[in-house]
Amino acid sequence: MRVxxxxxxxxxxxxxxxxGCSTAGEDAPSVPASTSTVLATQExxxxxxxxxxxxxxxxxxxxxDGGVDEIRDxxxxxxxxxxxxxxxxxxxxxxxxxxxxxxxQHRVGDEQDDExxxxxANGAARWKFEVELDSEGxxxxxxxxxxxxxxxxxxxxxxxxxxxxxxxxxxxxxxVTPREGWTVTSRDExxxxxxxxxxxxxxxxxEFEVESDxxxxxxxxxxxxxxxxxx
Numbered sequence: 001m002r003v004x005x006x007x008x009x010x011x012x013x014x015x016x017x018x019x020g021c022s023t024a025g026e027d028a029p030s031v032p033a034s035t036s037t038v039l040a041t042q043e044x045x046x047x048x049x050x051x052x053x054x055x056x057x058x059x060x061x062x063x064x065d066g067g068v069d070e071i072r073d074x075x076x077x078x079x080x081x082x083x084x085x086x087x088x089x090x091x092x093x094x095x096x097x098x099x100x101x102x103x104x105q106h107r108v109g110d111e112q113d114d115e116x117x118x119x120x121a122n123g124a125a126r127w128k129f130e131v132e133l134d135s136e137g138x139x140x141x142x143x144x145x146x147x148x149x150x151x152x153x154x155x156x157x158x159x160x161x162x163x164x165x166x167x168x169x170x171x172x173x174x175x176v177t178p179r180e181g182w183t184v185t186s187r188d189e190x191x192x193x194x195x196x197x198x199x200x201x202x203x204x205x206x207e208f209e210v211e212s213d214x215x216x217x218x219x220x221x222x223x224x225x226x227x228x229x230x231x
Contacts, residue, residue: 065077065078065079065080066079066142066144066155066156066157066158066221066223067142067157067158067159067223068140068142068157068158068204068223068224068225069158069204069225070225070227071137071138071203071225071226071227071228071229071230072230073087073230074086074087075096075097076140076142078118078120078127078129078142079120079127079142079144080101081100081101081104081106081120081122081125081127082098082099082100082101082104082106082120083097083098083099084096084097084098084118084129085097085098086116086131088138088229091113091133091229092113092114092133093112093113093114093115093116093131093133095108095111095116095118098118100120103122104120104121104122105120105121105122106118106119106120106121109128110130113133114132114133114134115130115131115132115133116129116130116131117129117130117131118130124146124147124148124149125144125145125146126144126145126146127142127143127144127145128141128142128143128145129141129142130142130143133229136226137226137227137228137229138226138227138230139224139225139226140224140225141222141223141224141225142222142223143220143221143222144219144220144221144222145218145219145220145221146218146219146220147213147216147218148216148217148218149210149216149217149218149219150217151163151164151165151166151167151171151217152164154219154221155221156196156206156207156208156221156223157206157221157222157223158179158204158206158223159179159182159198159200159204159206159223160176160177160178160179160182160184160198160206161175161176161177161179162174162175162176162177162196162208163175164194164210167217169191169192169212169215170191170192171191171192171193171194171210171211171212171217173187173189173196176196178198181200181201181202182198182199182200182204182206183198183199183200184196184197184198185198185199192211192212193209193210193211193212194209194210194211195207195208195209196208196209202225202227203225203226203227204223204224204225205223205224205225206221206222206223206224207220207221207222207223208220208221209221
């Protein structure tokens with residue numbers, strides 16, 4: 001997921017260790033701002049900026065980190081937070097290895113035959129990865145939350161890109177650009193919040209939401225896909 005903000009969002013230098021989280025030691029880790037989740041806007045003097053001074057966002061492709069482009073088991077990249085591995089066999093889910101990237105804590109929320117949930121946290125940034133089974137098949141979802149966010153440009157998984165401006169008491173939506181195969185199916189705006197929904201024709205759904213929360217902006221981005229179970 002790529003984020004370009006007018007002011008770099010600095011992740012907290014320490015993180016309260018969650019119950020069940022993996023830790024590298026007794027002390028809370030130093031948490032640098034993540035270059036693949038939060039990026040400062042490039043100044044016009046930046047050599048990578050265009051001739052007009054327009055800022056050019058940078059970061060990994062959406063489908064490589066924040067997207068859910070297929071129904072499968074195996075290893076999944078969860079943004080810049082780490083990886084989760086799971087298998088599906090005989091109608092049941094099994095959780096495999098979980099690897100957290102530097103500065104990220106992780107914990108298992110659910111580990112059942114029909115539901116797996118893994119949480120990652122790094123200061124103001126959080127990821128949740130979830131797999132569920134029901135009578136219709138499998139659903140896989142990723143959800144990213146950023147508290148105390150700045151206005152900027154955000155990738156919404158594989159579905160598209162959105163931008164907004166303003167501060168916690170007044171949010172103004174900018175451009176909403178769906179990617180090929182995706183359609184904006186709803187758009188709900190007020191002075192303090194914006195919600196955008198994208199869908200494709202193969203079981204994919206993605207949502208972007210920004211809202212004022214106690215004087216700060218909170219951004220939530222999710223993508224899920226439903227389909228049959230892996231072969």
